[in-house]
Amino acid sequence: MRDRLLAMAKRRGFIWPAFDIYGGLRGFYDYGPLGSELKRNIINLWRKYYVLGEGFAEIDSPNLSPEDVFRASGHLDKFKDLMTVCTSCGAAFRADKLVKTENADSLSADELWEEMKREGVKCPECGGELTKPEPFNLMFGTHIGPKGKGERAGYLRPETAQAMFMDFQYLYRYFREKLPFGAVQIGKGFRNEISPRQGLIRLREFNMAEAEIFFDPEEKDWPGFEKVSDENVRLIPNTGGELLMSIGEAVQKGIIRSRALSYFLGITKKFLLDAGIDEGKLRFREHLRDEMAHYADDCWDAEVLLSYGWVEVVGIADRTDYDLSRHMEYSGENLKALRKYPETREIEVTEVIPDYGKLGPLFKKDAKKVAEALISLGPDIAGDITVSADGKEYTVPESAYRVEKVKKKVSGEEFIPHVIEPSYGIDRILYAVLEHNYKEVIDDGETYRILSLPARIAPIKAGVFPLMAKEGMDKKAMEIYEMLRNEGINAFYDHSGSIGRRYARMDEIGTPFCITVDYQTLEDDTVTMRNREDKRQERIPVKEIAKKIADRIDGGIL
């Protein structure tokens, strides 16, 4: 079935192998006209949930980033797979994919090597000897700027998230310094897979949609929680077993740890079903402790059942304050938020108070630096003190400072926000939607293919046909086609072959409606509108077509 679906997808213009005339390249695909439209519709549906629905701020940052970013994010150190190379043919493989052990991706290089030897693993391509696994960084590296002074090491981002952390202060001000708030980004991610297979499931360049929601860690709640608490979900907690229960119950029983994280599980379920995922083939699985990404404290994956098995399509991770803390540490910038007190408070603090009248004559132009260095030592000092500033040492006599209790007014306390991140793999979702909606029916000995896409994400909303391409019916059909496109409705004009053949072409690519112009149209300006799912036809006035379709596309999404 998968092969026939993929053949249809290629023939009709959903996906094409990229660089095909040069023999193709694993891990890269082109979206053709229908695939590109389908992808855009899925993304727009996502935007309806996250941007228009939740009011999150969408940003758009570069794919290329300088190395500093990934030193801070941890990707430079930790975004690696263990690679083994064949000593005979030179082919490279992810070592964890070659052994039979469960959870092999959590083994160390040494453990994997032992396991490979125990199982007697050889090169899958030529049977040759394999090397001991070594870490291979999965980021694509490049150089930004000309060689020499201006050059900086750069990488293609492995996720869109980092820009939202780096822009935290801009976003915080955009939201008038109130938490929680969310930022989103929809764009490309890159991962230099060692040996990708599995079509759209494992790409080297992929489309993702990510939201980073910033919380006060003392209030990991979510205002809209009640909207999803009754949703039933299939859960695989990392303590084992499979449960079917409402989100509300899962939170109450402590199976999902925070109401905030559970809210995004609920939204994810609603979004995936709206996009056309089969509810019976959807589950949420909690990551095992040693399976988690280096930045995550808790993570639930939405997984869908495909011909490849259960495949992760969304990850919902609690990244805690990991990213903001790391970027603070590496950049030296303040990425904290302020927890305001209900009223300004007066507090008593013990502080070092430099005596500038004495420091000035002693240290001249360095006095300010010395004073700052002195203050930074904190109040637990006494006597003559040696401080260092810009690599030089200065001895400050006891008489040049005092330590005192002072009263201060403070409006709140600073803290590093926590982040919950729902991260969606758009290509995988698109592929899953195709698999879950592709059907073949044998009719009169012929295979009839139907793609039951929800109207809102179907690439073409309406086929427009003249019964025959003559006597003005073709002209009228073309007018309707143009009218629909001017209204923003992607229509397709077709006058070749029988009406049945034209219906079949539209059914195969998931077009929900077909409009036929016939002799009666020329008399009373009505057409037949045929519905893909129930095959029923109704007679409607031409001027109502656009509205009828628009209602069916947008109805009831949020």
Added chain:
Amino acid sequence: MRDRLLAMAKRRGFIWPAFDIYGGLRGFYDYGPLGSELKRNIINLWRKYYVLGEGFAEIDSPNLSPEDVFRASGHLDKFKDLMTVCTSCGAAFRADKLVKTENADSLSADELWEEMKREGVKCPECGGELTKPEPFNLMFGTHIGPKGKGERAGYLRPETAQAMFMDFQYLYRYFREKLPFGAVQIGKGFRNEISPRQGLIRLREFNMAEAEIFFDPEEKDWPGFEKVSDENVRLIPNTGGELLMSIGEAVQKGIIRSRALSYFLGITKKFLLDAGIDEGKLRFREHLRDEMAHYADDCWDAEVLLSYGWVEVVGIADRTDYDLSRHMEYSGENLKALRKYPETREIEVTEVIPDYGKLGPLFKKDAKKVAEALISLGPDIAGDITVSADGKEYTVPESAYRVEKVKKKVSGEEFIPHVIEPSYGIDRILYAVLEHNYKEVIDDGETYRILSLPARIAPIKAGVFPLMAKEGMDKKAMEIYEMLRNEGINAFYDHSGSIGRRYARMDEIGTPFCITVDYQTLEDDTVTMRNREDKRQERIPVKEIAKKIADRIDGGIL
């Protein structure tokens, strides 16, 4: 003015310097929430013209491509700037930017070097000596796949166009083998600028929207030509002078060489004005012969007048059959189209006809290869012939083939299509729209800022305010805000400060409408709707708000 516009754009969330916490990086920007929405609206407007309007097929291909692509496209050899480096401080520069000569970008390395010496050019940063200019390739290079056997050199694409050439056969079949047709792509382009300045005008990673329209070179016409022939445009032909005339006249007088190319000039003008470009600051300039990209035969730029001077925002190039020919040559694949004869023709051709009965016993399993090699020599052969196949040589006796005239039925003749490419720089257009619509008014000693964006591209369509945040007005305003967002209209809720202050905030970011909920609303369910441009207010029922705004956004685009 530019500095104040940029300060506003940063403060309000249009554009932020990327990687700011790490000191930023020239040539990279983040779009904030408003910029990202503005960009998307500009792109959607473009899509209305090119995808829905013209019926072109949108595809979406990877940013990363293997080296083969750019060997064929010519970018590996020719996508270079001449770089000079300071021998003292190591800073690098585009050499043509340092000399005073006009059209310095068309000089060779030697010519530039002579000119630099003549002018006595020194390092602009430290006054040091500069090196002789050397070509620097502007593509970002990387490696795809693991080191060793699987590794391929790759580059980030400098334009989106190549995928549309490589996918030609897929596209040709998608359009049922009929020319002309167009394909478009909207995505990122990358250019490793030596020393970028000028904010959004010269980025290392930029957004582009490109259309490749494939023609039969014998018919470089365009069906919709009449739609634009009356449009007046300001033209700077490369023969000198400046002309103001209609597109129809320009074609008739041979100033623009093809009706097809001129059609896209007309569409470009309409699109740019719809996006908010000032017609008085728009012109079309023909490239000088030595200014053209390596693939172009003729090229007109749409240029807009900015604080930086005249800046190219769109290039409309006649790429002829350059790209398809090159890809045919480098890939060995057939990228031709068929010009169908009105009726099938019978033609007489002279052909080599191998005698398989003799070749079989002679060459066994190689017989087929030998026959193919023989045929490929063409009909001008006689006697015993030595052919080579897969590096081996075979001698074919005279008796094993004959050369004969045969009659064949042919339905048409193959040809390589020509391509016209309108290529839009989205970031530049976005920036130009900001500059052309940003106004400052001094009112009562205070600077009042207005961004007169067309409603269709404004990031936020409506501000929604309660007169005061009490007595149910805030709740009602929030309901209206949510209703609008559910209808897909990006609204913004605000209850802080005076109504005047809230209007001012919306005017500054280009929001066309403001809705105020007051005491009367609670009685009769009407609100005031205030128009940014004329400051007029009207009283309208709540249930009409969405429709009124939607009409103003989409009205009259195509």
